[in-house]
Amino acid sequence: MTEPALEPCDLLIEAGWVVPVEPHGVVLEDYAVAVRGDAILALLPRAEARARFAAAQVVSRPQSALLPGLVNAHVHNPMTLLRGVADDLPLMQWLQGHIWPLEAQLIAPDFVADGIALAIAEMLRGGTTCCNENYFFPDVQAATYRRYGFRARIGLPIIDFPSAWARSDDEYFDRATEVHDQWRGDALVAMAFAPHAPYTVSDASFERIRMLSDQLDIPVHCHVHETAHEIDESLRQHGQRPLARLERLGLVNDRLIAVHMTQLTDAEIALCAQRGASVVHCPESNLKLASGFCRVADLQRAGVVVAIGTDGAASNNDLDMFGETRTAALLAKAVAGDASALDAASALRAATLGGARALGLDHLVGSIEPGKQADLVCVDLAPLETQPLHHVISQLVYATARQQVGDVWIAGRPKLRERTLVDMDAAALVANARQWRERIAAIRIS
Template identity: 65%
Template structure:
């Protein structure tokens, strides 16, 4: 008698990520109750299972959903607002004034709705987000059917969300208590950066992170100016300060990390720090070049993020993988640095590991959640396919994503979003553009 299953996904190339660099030709993944039951050749799957539904993708790659390890999702409404400017001028003259004028529950709700649709359509099933109004963000991502780790923002200056460090902590912990049981929603502490957060706040974050076992998601060593300014003001580099405060450990998600000494690379490797590498944002803002091949060799967990739409200007993680792989070769002056298989691992298993989710997502393994995507490799401008992994990294783009499942539930089918109206999304984005431009 055939075993029942909810869904059988058949693909010409299954890329499980674990084992590393393996491609399984003509394989199927069986899913029941949102979890992976089996990974086996298609002929064996048809002989074993009686699926309620079958998705056949003979010219596609099936792989784990992508993990975006650093994003300011609500900033989709600021896409293209202030291009071609250095970081501090971009922040101080354009982004922070715009946020002061417009940030509130409405912007966060609408911006995340746009971002979730964009990411899901591009194969991103999990995001690590940092922004204001984490209560609104948690609800918005849950409604979108997307996994999200929501940053409990901490910063020393007042905002529309909170007026003091004490209020950031109080409100953040309240949101954590109220929303931590939402499906697919987890939390991290999100101190903005060493130059905007006090020692006292960092010390409290360290204690709470240890107590609640939550990651700490923070911009670190983003620019040479940031590092030099810290040395001038404190006679201490930002990473050394975080080490002194007890935050350099496996719970730390350090974003950008473009300015590193040999000793700092060794430190983060030894401590198992996760690096959220954002190559396109770093390039656009001329922030510098993260030495990710050296970080990888040192033992750091190198993953990848898009940053926000105001500094990228998209949430295309497949495109980010390609940029990361190519840039790493140039920085390392080694064509073998960050090969295609590791680049894909950065966007899947390594991102999951940074968020403490590697037992649940990030690879196609029996027992894990069915967070899966298919990518079309049949077009003439992708063919021929000598290596599915190489094509995914070096030739594919987000518009090749065909199907997306989160926890076994369809979010994209045949390239179409399941629960969003693209015309309504476009109109929403246009309305925000008009409001912000009018200011």
């Protein structure tokens, strides 16, 4: 009697532990993930996987945890080239006195492409496989993310002043729809509207965004309630708080990705829950700019989807989602006065499936489930810094460093192999960043 033929697959990843994220808080010991093409084919015990599949490639990582790729739900990645140029300043002084004057002289396709390439390398080395981008030249952004095979939702910028990207309101909207149409249906790159903030976008522009967001079925990615100063100015200029203004304009809905949200009342939390709006928590940027504290525990208790983002490297100053997730978990406990707030499993969920849900990509990524895209990360838990290993998820959140990320795949394609970038030249990226340092240092701002 002949043995049944083994089922073919392209890749079999064997791990000491698999943390699928869904179901919540589960750790599967000595499991494997089978991949065919760009998708997860099966999740099953290692011995069963070997008996069932004939894999073109087997990657065995018995001392590693296999996770879904981390989702960085708010970035300004071209600003990686501005890392550290204006530290230790409050938000508006940082923006108006330093960042915006520098950007006025820097923003161009080469700045955007080079900053994103550097950011992609940093994110991959830290286990991030998807990001939510918010900057100018979205056409260049999309082409750069696509070139390196990185998953991203790209913001179509809308702001009430001229930039190198657009000179008028009509031009911002015309160019936004052009870029959206150009990238419609792409497997890795999707679009969102990205009005900068309530204090830089008019009612008329917000109304156009709401109409187009409905028509095109894409999210709206916006800084909201970032500082107390923002609230005060909105009350003075509009007679209502920014979130109330967005609600009046029809934008508080299940397409809203509200970033920062450090100034929230109980009623505003309830409104977000009722409308299905998502909140992106950027704890380290909020702390560094003294912007305030997001009530993460209260948002989650109300049923609001909470994601985690690093913000830009100019205000963080890194794109380290392991560090950000740890800070989010610790800060949530202090803000709530409750040591059980945002426990390890919930923090990891916010950094993966929470981000995917906020971005409207949870049908594709955020958890290890058959049929989803094979965006996967292996984290080495053997180093002494993560020993002894009592609880895998706690160790991932509270003790693991991004340097322990060994392997990364996006859509089944290897992007990091045993800490070495695939198809990216790290030395060339560093050399190019040094050239940008010299160019930026030569700029004089008044």
